[in-house]
Amino acid sequence: MRFELILPGLCWPSGQGLHPARDLTLPSLATLAGFSTIRWQPRTSLEALLAGQFRSPADHAPPDTSQAHLRRLGEALPMPADGHWLCCDPAHLHFARDTLLLADASGLAIRRDEADTLMAGLNDMFADIGRFEAPAPDRWYLQLTDAPRPRFHPLADVNGRPVQLFLPDGEDVTRWARLSNELEVWLYNHPVNQAREASGQRTINGVWLWGNGRPAGQTESPFASIQADLPLARGHARQAGLEPVPATRYQPPSGPALAVVDSLLLPLLHRDPQAWAAALQRLDSDWFAPLLADLKSRRITHLHIAVPDDQHSLELDIAAGGLWKFWRKSRALDTLLASAPPPSPSTP
Known part of the structure; x- marks a missing residue:
């Protein structure tokens, strides 16, 4: 069973003094990173990443789907x-x-x-x-x-x-x-x-x-459940006929699942290293630790972590079948983020 985790805000920029994750104890994230296949991709927005998780019955989505319509659909008030x-x-x-x-x-x-x-x-x-x-x-x-x-x-x-x-x-x-x-x-x-x-x-x-565009048409989702607090993500879920549940902590899924966890996004936006570090430590206990446990028990067979960012996007793939590779070592987050390629000259 596959679990998709979208984690905006994880890529704290390097080159701005000591990295706020440098002295953090993040054992579960470090273990997951150590067993990961790591790929740095071109910059990707959260909106584009979310849209890619859903498809129309014709197997394509209109390029001008209204983000405002989807976000409003994800609000608590009836639409x-x-x-x-x-x-x-x-x-x-x-x-x-x-x-x-x-x-x-x-x-x-x-x-x-x-x-x-x-x-x-x-x-x-x-x-x-x-x-x-x-x-x-x-x-x-x-x-x-x-x-x-x-x-x-x-x-x-x-x-x-x-x-x-x-x-x-x-x-x-x-x-x-x-x-x-x-x-x-x-x-x-x-x-x-x-x-x-x-x-x-x-x-x-x-x-x-x-956010203007065509009203979103009915979409399909490969997921049995979706955890999300962001209204845009919740709107995507509802458009696909799924009622999202909160993303406060990991909930063991009964089928392929998607979670969009945005607790790092605001601290990153405000460049608040203390708040970002505190949110990251909560993620290690509330998300990474139970995800690692479910990989070890084979409740989850594959974990994909996607991190959209305005310079580079990061993807981590962890297969349950690869956890036996005892020679793989834990990898600290600041070391992982330091491996990013230099920004493209065209990146704003």
Whole structure:
């Protein structure tokens, strides 16, 4: 039986002082790495990696499937049956010298009451555009009658980078640029942001529109069960007819299984080595140790670990039948990550 583990955030970048995993005791991960076949692949986004785990009945997926539709499907709130969807995620826009940068909502600590107040105001002021909603304070959506036509860039691409490099292109961009500007002005002047500024918090002074495309069609999954907390991953599961379960810790599967564990992603994004190291130690006890035990007992015959990253992607393959190779030695994570090839000059 095969187990797929997608683990975004594991590739802490090297060359930034002492690696935060250097002195960690991670016995199960080190053992798994020692018995692994290791492959470094070109950069791969989490979105692309997730899409590759599912297929349409025709054995291919439309290249323009809406990420917003899938992510909204993965939220806890029931999803309306009609309309087209955009992610309309809250953000903080700020200048660094003469460059406009965007910081996503992961560092804004938006409260539920703030999000509700802003949703009510947006739906009152921009009712002719569509319907705004916030299933979570830091994840907003715009439901539209007509499909938006520009090509928008994912929020993950622009976060922390110059906004000018990621402006939408294609059809009808003028209309959407104007709407973005109007939303920024409205948010900037809203009492919620005036109160945040007065209390020393960063303001919610912009949104990032992205994720449009065709509504996702029915897909098929090779998995009997899926563990995931990320709404996009949960949406993929539901589109394939599976109800995902939380990914807080490993649950022994009854058939081929997929788990998407994102506990390292936020600490990596914020470059918080202490939080990243603490999350990694929990992963070793809650995931790697029971996975190793199930490989040894042959409950799992093959474990595949995929780590998407914006420089290189990492793949580890561990076969239960290879655990007898006593000459294989444990491999520390910082040593493993140091084996990555140098970034391509074209990598941003």
